[in-house]
Amino acid sequence: MTSSLESPAPLVVPPAAPVVRHWIGPLMVFGGGVCIGFAPIGLRLGLDDLGPQAIAFWRYLFAAPVLLALVVLIERRAPRPPNRFVLMAGTFFTLDMALWHWSLTLTTVSNATFIVNLGNISVGFMAWLFLKERPTNKWFVAVVLAVLGAAVLSLGGEVGGKGDIRGDMLALAAALLVSGYMLCSKLARRTLGGLETIFWLTLVEICIASLIVALSGESFLPENLSGFRAPLFLALIVQVMGQGLIITGLGRTPAAIAGVVVIVQPVVAAAISWSLFDEPLTALQAAGAGAILAAVWLSQRGKPVPID
Template identity: 85%
Template structure:
């Protein structure tokens, strides 16, 4: 479930790229959350046969972390290169295991550390191994680093939230928090709140279904049954998916170094599942 969710999230940067003609990056994020919320509420009633239970504090924290992560990531992309920002943010995913080890006492297996090294090397090769698309800026890199830290907080709090709520309830309340925080960010950003035409809602609607409901929903559901350390490596598959889609849609073939990085990430995903972390008493 986590791996499939990571594959779905790989469509996020593609959708953002296609939708920027009608909305700004913060606007796309807000409408993604807004379209997903009522659909998720319907799924709660369909699956659970009842209204969603009240959220806990970990849901509120996770939703806030995630919304700020997306906001910083989008902001960082305007100040530094896409390759820099992508690599730095993915460091947040692979660091989830260390955060879970510290706070949840989930000790990873030895093979997990090998998977982490492969994942980091692969992400570096995939993100930084292509053509240089601009000049890096330390301000943008720091924003991406902040987003990476927020990713770790989001994954940790989401796993804690899943201990008392079902997967569909958790992603519903996360999305409600994201609508509130994302709406405030949109107001402060000064971006247009509505697209110029109705067609401008197409990309956010697509992202709501594929990325928010399917992607985030599957990851949250899977976190209830998957150690955080493994989940953090599994979601690193998303840049591989994004790169493959970009190759097809935008005629952006991978360099040999990038292709090697993609293979390294896939091997890391496979290795990360060889064994389960042992809880520390």
């Protein structure tokens, strides 16, 4: 005979779904963009000891062992083999840096800065075309704000030189390479972690940058050991922290949003130049910086896009 006082079956509570914090990826990209904003400052401070291509080479070389150590300490294993997208991204980035530096010798800094920043904007359109990541409607408004802000920030100051169509075309080529770099980096992150990706990217950059230095005729070594200070600063702040945060954040951020968020870098560079080199912004440039910050905020508003 079955008892009428049987104990009820225990209530099984299903485990809660993991919380996806969609703001972490864009925040990492933003932090990386802030670090990248120190790049022109470090380059400017190092030009008395090394040429621009040599500075880039030593920046990559100093960063490589630090990145390898971080992979081993954090992941507790050696980096996994690179994929073809890492090789492509590293090539795009190194050539972008070389063309950017070359363009600065032929056209105004304002022209080159504005044109190269258009490459970050075009990432969203390339991701839409190749990755089928359609941006939100607010993103298009953010793009307009970012382009206007970049134009005003770069072109709204005192004219410091005469533009040259050859330099402008080199800057445009560099902008296209920026787009390719960010797109391929996002694809590389599908099978690799963020630290692994930036480590392999840096190794590719070392190889290509060494050839560029040799072809440019620049000296690999400074006259004094103090000449390594700027490349070491760039390696730790820009390459390890800046590029590392951007590449890691790309795995959690739609490419369109990342392309807008990373444009915070010229705002940072302008603010540092103001305090360090006594180069105050005009009212027009300050308005441009404000427009860029508004675009960064607006680009990530709305319904999050699925992430990798």
